[in-house]
Amino acid sequence: MKPLLFAAAALTATLACGQADAEPRRATPAQAVAMVKKALATVRRDGRDKAYAAITDPRGGFVRDDLYITVWGLDGVVRAHGANPNMVGKTLGDLRDIDGKLFIQERFQLASAKGKFWQEYKYTHPTTGKIEPKRVYCESLEDTVVCGGVYGLPR
Template sequence: MFSSTPSRLFHILLTTSALLFSSLSHSAEGGASKAEAEAMVKKAVAFIKANGDKKAYEEFNTKQGKFTDRDLYIVVYGMDGVVHAHGANVKMIGKNLMELTDIDGKAFVKERVEFAKTKPHFWQEYKFTNPENKKIEPKAMYCERLGETIVCGGIYL
């Protein structure tokens, strides 16, 4: 059994508070949450099903549209690694990014395609440039397979 001295209790409370603050700090800074990313992707998949690829991709590519919220935006990849829509950088559309790696050398598009071959939806982590602050940060991407495409939206951690 451990001693519950005031200084030990203070240390436990301080440590617990720090952990809680660090887990909430991204949301407090205005970044999207995992729940918001999942909801956005589900909304995007429903929009594609209701309106077709062409109209949906045009909407996803609009930075001021309903599929961009702070640091959260929609990207759509083909199973071949080609970008069909990109809410943060329209210059990526039409490019095959299968061999693209993050700062640590992780081929995250290739990994995303491999995940999509066996999972209907999944989370993936890698590092990417945050469009809001232009810094390379850890990112978690939620993706859903839709036919021969992968619809994704991510958050910065």
């Protein structure tokens, strides 16, 4: 009986270690677009306060694998953030990526010019903690920009 218990414990430990080292599940561009559209519909249907709370809540339906929604006011203030609730309410319009790109300012320019767009920059992956290329899909909604992205270009 003891050898069987030992084997089961060893198998469990091996599986746990293998999962920790496994590549994170990655969202697709199609999933990013769908999640942004879902967030936009939720804001329109439920109002900003209720929708932003759901977007920021990891269990609110707007976080899946490495995909999460962010909502930025055109004033640079983070309205909702699915990966880091501590960012909500902060003014981060001058945020730069590792290469010095002012990607939030670029996002606001793209929002004004296009309304719907894809943007690329480098950002920290939410589960690995590594800086990776990121591609986000964004849509303007009144005085905000709603975005969701994928990591690890090219896609």
